[in-house]
Amino acid sequence: MSDAASKNWYVLHTYSGYENKVKENLESRAQSMGMEDYIFRTAVPEEEETEVKNGKTKTEMKKTFPGYVLVEMVMSDESWFVVRNTPGVTGFVGSHGSGSKPAPLLPEEVDHILNDLGVNKVANTDFEEGETVTIKDGAFANMSGKITEVDQEHSKLKVDVDMFGRMTSAEVDFDSVEK
Known part of the structure; x- marks a missing residue:
């Protein structure tokens, strides 16, 4: 079992258009390969965009960073290998060549991106009414x-x-x- 302090968010580079597929692949691989203690959440940065065409309003999710997926994980040789070899993943952003571990996102960057997604990192959650x-x-x-x-x-x-x-x-x- 890992300690929560070494859990960080990393950015994966993927084939453009395969972001959601990579997210699904990663989540199923984490389970099937017993990596739930190392690979936690994945997120595809996207925002809702509303467009009016021919008098019809259409709302769709548009990728904020096409070709990128965020993954929350504990970096180990095994987890790095599992994520790196997930179909559709072309590599980690911030990795300097083969075999080198990537740099995680800074907490401020993660907060900003996740807040935009409405997926906040687990902050202090033990608040009570009246407090x-x-x-x-x-x-x-x-x-x-x-x-x-x-x-x-x-x-x-x-x-x-x-x-x-x-x-x-x-x-x-x-x-x-x-x-």
């Missing part, structure tokens, strides 16, 4: 307030803060507050 927290950034930075709602699925909190003598509800990410 007092201090907001660390944004328009309500350095203000304290009571949690009125916890949205685990989207890693967001509703916090009531006192703004000029009036209670105002602020929606903030889990990682934007501290207890």
